[in-house]
Amino acid sequence: MDPRLGTAVIVVLGVPAVLIGYIWLTERVLGLLGQRARPRLRPWLWLAPALAFLIVFLVYPSIGSLIRSFQNAAGTKFVGLDNYAWFFNDDATLIALKNSLIWLVVLTGLTVGLGLLIAVLVDRVRYETVAKSVIFVPLAISMVAASVIWTFMYDYQVPPNPQVGTLNAALGSAGIAPIAWVQISDFSLNSILLVIVMAWMWTGFCMVILSASLKGINPELLEAARVDGATERQVFRRITLPLMAPTIAVVMTTMVITALKAFDVVYVMTSGHFDTQVVAFQLIQELYNFGNPGRASAIGIVLLLAIVPVMAFNVRRFRAQEAIR
Amino acid sequence: MTAETVRAASVGRWARFGRRIPLHFVVIFLMVIWLIPTIGLLVNSFRPPEALTESGWWTAIFSPSQFTLNNYAHVLAQSNISAGFVNSLFISIPATVIPIMVAAFAAYAFAWMKFPGRDILFVVVVGLLVVPLQSTFIPILTLYGPKGLNIAGSFLAVWLAHTGYGLPFAIYLLRNFMGELPREVFESAAIDGASPVTSFFRLALPMTVPAIAALAIFQFLFVWNDLLVALIYIGAQNPDNAPLTIVVSNLVSSLGGGWQYLAAAAFVTMALPLAVFLALQRYFVRGIVGGSVKG
Numbered sequence: 189m190d191p192r193l194g195t196a197v198i199v200v201l202g203v204p205a206v207l208i209g210y211i212w213l214t215e216r217v218l219g220l221l222g223q224r225a226r227p228r229l230r231p232w233l234w235l236a237p238a239l240a241f242l243i244v245f246l247v248y249p250s251i252g253s254l255i256r257s258f259q260n261a262a263g264t265k266f267v268g269l270d271n272y273a274w275f276f277n278d279d280a281t282l283i284a285l286k287n288s289l290i291w292l293v294v295l296t297g298l299t300v301g302l303g304l305l306i307a308v309l310v311d312r313v314r315y316e317t318v319a320k321s322v323i324f325v326p327l328a329i330s331m332v333a334a335s336v337i338w339t340f341m342y343d344y345q346v347p348p349n350p351q352v353g354t355l356n357a358a359l360g361s362a363g364i365a366p367i368a369w370v371q372i373s374d375f376s377l378n379s380i381l382l383v384i385v386m387a388w389m390w391t392g393f394c395m396v397i398l399s400a401s402l403k404g405i406n407p408e409l410l411e412a413a414r415v416d417g418a419t420e421r422q423v424f425r426r427i428t429l430p431l432m433a434p435t436i437a438v439v440m441t442t443m444v445i446t447a448l449k450a451f452d453v454v455y456v457m458t459s460g461h462f463d464t465q466v467v468a469f470q471l472i473q474e475l476y477n478f479g480n481p482g483r484a485s486a487i488g489i490v491l492l493l494a495i496v497p498v499m500a501f502n503v504r505r506f507r508a509q510e511a512i513r
Numbered sequence: 514m515t516a517e518t519v520r521a522a523s524v525g526r527w528a529r530f531g532r533r534i535p536l537h538f539v540v541i542f543l544m545v546i547w548l549i550p551t552i553g554l555l556v557n558s559f560r561p562p563e564a565l566t567e568s569g570w571w572t573a574i575f576s577p578s579q580f581t582l583n584n585y586a587h588v589l590a591q592s593n594i595s596a597g598f599v600n601s602l603f604i605s606i607p608a609t610v611i612p613i614m615v616a617a618f619a620a621y622a623f624a625w626m627k628f629p630g631r632d633i634l635f636v637v638v639v640g641l642l643v644v645p646l647q648s649t650f651i652p653i654l655t656l657y658g659p660k661g662l663n664i665a666g667s668f669l670a671v672w673l674a675h676t677g678y679g680l681p682f683a684i685y686l687l688r689n690f691m692g693e694l695p696r697e698v699f700e701s702a703a704i705d706g707a708s709p710v711t712s713f714f715r716l717a718l719p720m721t722v723p724a725i726a727a728l729a730i731f732q733f734l735f736v737w738n739d740l741l742v743a744l745i746y747i748g749a750q751n752p753d754n755a756p757l758t759i760v761v762s763n764l765v766s767s768l769g770g771g772w773q774y775l776a777a778a779a780f781v782t783m784a785l786p787l788a789v790f791l792a793l794q795r796y797f798v799r800g801i802v803g804g805s806v807k808g
Contacts, residue, residue, distance in 0.1 A: 192603055232628070241673070309536060310540060319544055350569075
């Protein structure tokens with residue numbers, strides 16, 4: 189038998205046991221303290237394991253990035269804000285910035301909108317599990333395999349070669365000339381075509397979380413409204429939707445961040461050509477292809493700052509939630 | 514029951530069905546849209562590589578003679594594929610369990626305990642979602658190296674890393690769902706003398722089960738499909754511990770192209786996350802939470 193199996197069993201059973209033991213122990217320790225110290229100390233003891241992980245794996249490397257963002261490519265001298273000045277003045281970066289904005293708006297809109305629609309609709313049909321599985325499957329396909337299949341969806345052959353791409357074949361059967369998808373340079377359409385690939389994958393993510401929220405609504409509440417004569421549409425608009433609003437905000441925030449960080453689809457399908465460059469892929473290229481960790485770090489810090497408004501909105505929302513619960 | 518009432522009931526059922534036709538139409542339409550690329554990939558995974566560039570996948574449905582199991586046979590014949598599968602399991606299960614537990618404690622503290630600096634701290638924690646993982650690799654590798662913890666290449670290295678990377682989203686999601694629970698439940702429990710530990714295990718956790726199920730699905734999925742983190746912290750140091758994603762990626766690059774194997778591999782590796790998804794579906798039942806809350 190694999191000796192690692194023993195380790196794995198110990199970890200799967202042992203770690204939760206240790207964590208539960210830890211919380212139980214903190215409560216015992218708090219019991220020894222005075223009434224006033226207890227509520228002050230308790231939250232920090234509950235947060236400690238999470239904060240330890242976050243500090244080691246995310247905060248500490250980010251501080252390194254922050255320092256690195258003020259240094260030159262080789263990391264030999266400090267260059268002040270040069271990397272940031274480059275980011276906001278370079279033509280290529282500005283295109284990437286524009287595309288990232290498109291990603292942010294279109295991806296978030298599509299995934300959250302469709303995810304909500306699907307979560308609500310399948311709640312009313314008997315084949316809910318089947319329908320949800322169908323929408324969920326793309327997320328379980330690896331990003332590379334998904335990009336490969338969409339390369340075939342968008343494939344374009346110069347006529348008179350036969351079109352093996354699904355979309356162009358469909359157009360062909362309707363008598364429409366094939367389109368060179370993803371290589372059209374007008375209207376940032378290429379970026380939107382890439383966003384569609386990502387939306388196909390991530391709608392399932394939004395659907396699962398929104399569905400969890402929908403199922404959490406007390407059915408008695410909806411029944412009471414119906415008894416009082418509310419129509420289905422009123423029940424949805426006045427009760428279901430407001431109760432789901434916090435979760436919709438969480439899903440939207442997560443998708444905004446996913447959109448800002450997305451690069452795999454761009455990497456596999458266009459490598460940033462045809463006006464499809466995005467900020468996250470530029471970070472990767474600066475880091476691995478152009479050997480400029482200084483610039484890459486500056487991009488990372490800009491991304492961090494870019495979500496400050498989103499987070500401020502979240503805090504306001506949580507405060508409001510606390511005031512009414 | 515008289516004949517009239519039976520007829521009225523059946524007319525009612527048909528009228529109800531008629532009203533629901535648009536609903537079924539929209540749901541099935543969306544399912545078809547979502548399925549087309551997946552079916553394309555599935556059909557292509559059964560076709561020889563030459564056929565792919567010559568004709569569209571839909572033509573294969575009408576001439577099934579070109580179907581072959583070679584892609585699957587090749588993927589499954591990889592000497593390390595079963596080891597990769599076992600490694601993926603060893604990596605994914607603890608890397609799902611640990612962050613969820615750690616996050617649940619933190620989420621409860623954020624949602625139901627008052628302390629100075631809470632909002633700022635929460636913003637920082639969720640803001641860490643944006644940190645590009647690539648920028649953390651070098652400092653963490655140094656920490657894992659022989660001069661630090663000396664765990665590079667081990668499962669422990671990836672368990673810890675996935676826990677750290679997964680926590681911001683886990684805390685965010687659970688804090689949202691725990692924060693929505695009604696205050697009275699916790700207040701009456703406190704009056705009855707329940708400690709925060711009891712409230713957490715007896716009330717907060719059971720009432721957030723659908724959210725925990727959703728989180729478990731995604732954390733498992735992300736770890737199972739992760740190539741990057743595994744490649745950095747296990748990859749070169751210890752090939753014996755390589756998960757399925759590394760085995761599959763070697764398959765593709767070592768053969769230059771070879772992406773028809775990728776399609777087959779996608780369906781092989783997809784099976785388990787899909788099973789987890791289906792297994793956790795039973796926690797997405799209306800009323801699982803509602804029943805315990807008299808709101």
